[in-house]
Amino acid sequence: MNIILIADEYIPLSRKVQPKMQHELAVHLVNEGHNVTALMPTFRKEKLRETIDGVDVIRYKIGVNKNTSKVRRLISELSLSRKAWKGFKNNYCLKPELVVYFSPPIFFGKLIQKIKRKYNATSYLVLRDFFPQWVIDQGMIKEKSLIAKFFRHYEQISYESADKIGVMSPENLKWFNQYTCNKYKNITEVLYNWVDKSFLEPIAPNKDFRRKYNLESKTIMIYGGNIGHAQDMMNIVRLGAGLQHLTQVHIVIIGQGDEYELVESEIKRLKLENITLLPGVSQNEYFAIQKISDIGLFCLHRDHKTHNFPGKILGYLAQGLPVLGCVNSGNDLKELINDSGAGLISVSGEDSKLLQNAINLIHDTDGRENMRKNSLALLVSCFSVDAAATQVIK
Incomplete structure (x- = not known):
């Protein structure tokens, strides 16, 4: 055809x-x-x-x-x-x-x-x-x-x-x-x-990334993709603020979009040393960094009436990363990820719930290993x- x-x-x-x-x-x-x-x-x-x-x-x-x-x-x-x-x-x-x-x-x-x-x-x-x-x-x-x-x-x-x-x-x-x-x-x-x-399998992990940013012993939460109004990235900025007392965790944001400068200025204003914001890189470079990460992050604006499914989640599932994020109320992505045991999803704006989910994932390494297996299983079954x-x- x-x-x-x-x-x-x-x-x-x-x-x-x-x-x-x-x-x-x-x-x-x-x-x-x-x-x-x-x-x-x-x-x-x-x-x-x-x-x-x-x-x-x-x-x-x-x-x-x-x-x-x-x-x-x-x-x-x-x-x-x-x-x-x-x-x-x-x-x-x-x-x-x-x-x-x-x-x-x-x-x-x-x-x-x-x-x-x-x-x-x-x-x-x-x-x-x-x-x-x-x-x-x-x-x-x-x-x-x-x-x-x-x-x-x-x-x-x-x-x-x-x-x-x-x-x-x-x-x-x-x-x-x-x-x-x-x-x-x-x-x-x-x-x-x-x-x-199979597109991801030949990509080698970027082990130098941890050394370059002094993250060798850190649990890395990665966000990769668009940084715009639809995402409401302040969810992740506030999460970073809430995690400042946990020195073993670091958030890495890689992307581009019309609110990149807004996120950058807010990180500086709050003096959040546990968030690294980087401009977009090639697909291969990004997935090489994702391969040395521990948790996949995403967020959606709470005012959405429709039920978006961010494509970045597929990359997390394919790499076996537990998914941590927040969605607009009623989005069936929340039940899909939570019920499959592939991650922890809350409603956007419920900052305390997102923070608690993050803390649970950071401390529960055995739970993250189970989520890794569940992520790969969900990928095969649906995506x-x-x-x-x-x-x-x-």
Whole structure:
């Protein structure tokens, strides 16, 4: 089958989890005998055409759409469908049979419609984020504002362009069907995030990291990924403040995002010497550091109404790290991790509970070893790339 993957960023320059997931899916499909092309934008000096692990990558130029102002990002993303279509026409010679597109962003709908009309292809929307609803929930824009209506227009085009839609969890499925008044109920299913553990196996642990930051005897809690409003990283900053009396533990935050400077200034203001904040690194560098860590951290803003499943958790599970974090109330990720014995999850804003969970993990080394085994078991049972690929192409 000729398959096109469409998203807004890709490896190797992107350091986020979603591009890694996209590539793992693409490689898995290639290994199953499919012809897979990744059609991706770039504002960097990257090759516009290359093959990575058997995946044909076509890039097209757009304006800066990452780590920039919201206005500049919007202007750039509005051009995605138009410029992607041009890049597709000029470089793709096969007849596509399946288009797999990822959201966010919400602006690929018109492109998908054009490809489907011209080639009679089918489409699968991998829906990982309910934008603009989450920014409305957090008060960043108003429900009935013109900008909200503008975003909802493109959101609906994205949904209407799909033959199948995959959301992240059962609670997300319930929420989405209610949110869309069951309009897409017959084509929407749960598609869990995925990870290919084999991609991590060749990466050697970065043992020098502990020496470099004087962490040889420390229990390392690691956070890797986006540092933005949706995460509410102050949860982790407050956790660090609460753990200052435990000199054997250290928090390492590695990432990028529009609240990086806010987190940095708060760490300095509180004089938190037990938190090290580092800018984003390559995927291989990050996983090499993760391999010498003891506990995986994550957090979600408590005002979310939808039930996000941060992709970074898959990396923790694949490495056998106990997961420590906090989520918005009602998020079924809390029960999934707690009930499987893979970690300890609380509700965002309940700082005392998060702190107590952290202390329990720090002191209970035997419990962490059991969680390591449970993490690997949960990964195999729910989050394999093989299961995801089977759903997408069926």
